Amino acid sequence: MIVELVSTGTELLLGQIVNTNAPFLAARLNELGFSVIYQTTVGDNRERMKNVLKTALDRADIVITSGGLGPTQGDITKEVTASLLNRSMYLHEVSAERIKRFFDERRICMPGNNLRQAMMPEGAIVVDNTCGTAPGVIIENQTTGKVIIHLPGPPHELSAMFEMSIVPYLKERFGVQGVIVSKVLRTYGLGESALEEKIKEYILSQSNPTLALLARNGEIHVRITARAENEIEARRLIDELEGHIRPHINEYVFGIDDETLEKSVGNLLLAKDLTIALAESCTGGLVTSRITDVPGSSSYLIGSIVCYSNAVKITSVGVPEEIIAVKGAVSQEAAESMAQGIRKQFSTGIGIAVTGIAGPTGATNDKPVGLVYIAIDGPAGTVCHQHYFNGTRTDIKHRTALAALNHLRQYLLIL
């Protein structure tokens, strides 16, 4: 089955945003055994969009569009398809009701034009949107047997709708043979190319399962994808390949599939029955925020102090004034004292502290931008790690948060 992806939106043509929907859809469709042969991007222009969709329907069996399902006048994808296929538009009551509810739940009165999102081409299969207001659309051409699918532009809405509704539809409609199962080993601590070196022979030699490396905000994901008659067989193929590559990368693997660094840290804290408190300086609360992204984190996170000023480091976290004066707020001594101080103050099992120079200012001759100290105090004593990170201020904050979570994970593992 030949698939063409059509991304709509003038903001794409102007280069104002990078298109992440197309690679997501392309990767998943290939895993499902569909061949994505063309990808086209067109602006919110009726004539040009019509031409693009016509060409796509000529050369592909399945056309999947993203974007242009919003409530505004610029959102024209459904109308263009309707006119291309000579179908009239009607108000889909169920969707209209769902959209009204969406606003009621937020105690907001719904702007009238949001009902545009409930207008559908005659004979369309309406697909629920669980993350937003715009429903998806599936239109089957009975004579040609070809299918056009409209998905919303926001990536989290598109991916959720694709996994929940479109994948089952495609499997049922086109009788996908067997199953495709993926397993992701999430790693931290090694770059993409360095990780690739360790398992290159398997990446090159493998056709089923396939092995792919994906860089994801500082993590590298190793995705193993197997195609087989049934799930048991697919799992067996995956386990076999994982058995081969694990010895080469094991120390860097922190989680499986959607297990984040903060989730694996949370699981370890629960397993060891430990509570935690944080003292953050340069990360400004980012590490604590990541920890609280995990549902149920309130059962081990007691609290944190963002001690941005030296005064707060001294008065609220209990760092001795001499350390700040002699060693500086960005020093191993300060970090260790912060970790011990916050653990004592909130009487937790673990105390972790971060201090560093996020930049762009604040550097000295011996302390460059990106210098960070991460200290952990707990049952195994106090440890401190020194890092030199690069990038922008927010890059450094992000990399520091990842490193802090990973050091915490390693500290908890040996307890």
Added chain:
Amino acid sequence: MIVELVSTGTELLLGQIVNTNAPFLAARLNELGFSVIYQTTVGDNRERMKNVLKTALDRADIVITSGGLGPTQGDITKEVTASLLNRSMYLHEVSAERIKRFFDERRICMPGNNLRQAMMPEGAIVVDNTCGTAPGVIIENQTTGKVIIHLPGPPHELSAMFEMSIVPYLKERFGVQGVIVSKVLRTYGLGESALEEKIKEYILSQSNPTLALLARNGEIHVRITARAENEIEARRLIDELEGHIRPHINEYVFGIDDETLEKSVGNLLLAKDLTIALAESCTGGLVTSRITDVPGSSSYLIGSIVCYSNAVKITSVGVPEEIIAVKGAVSQEAAESMAQGIRKQFSTGIGIAVTGIAGPTGATNDKPVGLVYIAIDGPAGTVCHQHYFNGTRTDIKHRTALAALNHLRQYLLIL
């Protein structure tokens, strides 16, 4: 002048890499006054690539391809163009020499197939590659006056070649196309459709400048884009339209272009010479982290306490036990007490507090997931705002952080 971008490479079709070349080229070409009307992606397949290039040359004046200039058998872009235009290929001696030197300088013996990169279509203008081995190619069709340009795939090679050689060529070949200037009014507090209703007449009536609404992580950006002979004229057109729409949306505009909500809050704190401290519960430090994303925020942010447990709310922030017991930790009274407590404890000009139910658990009959209280204490007294947010745990945290920053901004504006 109409431009079509053609991205080649099976890795793009497979979704293995995100295409950053297209948005780079699109943004730069629009700045130069060229209109990028279509973007197409095709794999390393002669027949399909030939069809895509033929279609592109039919509907565009200038076709710019990226990728497929490498040394491998899969790199076929130049050959496909040559056969499409009925031109033979020849070895470009200068490029061959340069490629040999490239390897000699690195003391590496050159693989023979690298000479494929020096093969050029007859009559092509060869463009030097200062960052890699693959030269670029410009082919002019004397009869149609149309131009096809081949650029290498690696982003740093492509961008360098575009700036150094292609921009001067386009300016010389097609004359100055004038400029396109954009200005973004960043708004918060109104949904995309509600905002559109306020300025719909202008969106529908405008062709130059154009008006576009873009939803960006909870903000709505109003983009005004003008095309003109020069920047001064473009700015004049933008100012004129902005003058018309401002009265309708002014209360929701918090920043211009890349001015974030936290940046505008920071500017206000500096202007009013006020310091700030935060007490965060359900956001877990996210609001403080956003505030510290701004360089120089250490001059007004003193510190924060993430009071996740009730014990910390009571002991570290000074919330009276009765309030927690009678009204609950998620209540207007608790939020106001937290804001007053943190302001007093860190002796700052402003104290802001957030408490709510991020979910998925923790809801009660009268307190659903998404219920959030945001309180601010400062020179103008104590104010508290109640919200009902929806979405996942992280959605609710994100929406709460945006609302908190915006309430803070509005509080500071009236001081």
